[in-house]
């Protein structure tokens with residue numbers, strides 16, 4: 001595969017697995033204090049990451065609350081789960097096409 005050494009890694013707050021940032025799902029606490037799923041991965045505020053495993057989603061509420069230093073309501077969690085499940089099933093990163101520049105990274 002392509003060399004992706006520079007990709008920043010993030011840790012799932014529920015299970016602790018490390019993955020490249022783009023493979024994780026971000027939940028953000030906006031400066032206003034509201035917590036929501038961050039589809040863009042760039043929303044302003046304090047972020048926490050989830051890997052999307054069902055087991056992690058199941059116990060994410062307390063972990064997110066801890067990571068974001070705020071309360072996370074069940075309503076917010078329901079939305080986060082829904083969104084993660086939707087994104088997980090979709091081909092997010094479209095690996096099909098050669099993205100160019102991979103010539104020397106062969107393994």
Ligand SMILES: [Zn+2]
Nearest residue numbers: 012015051056
């Ligand atoms: Zn996880």
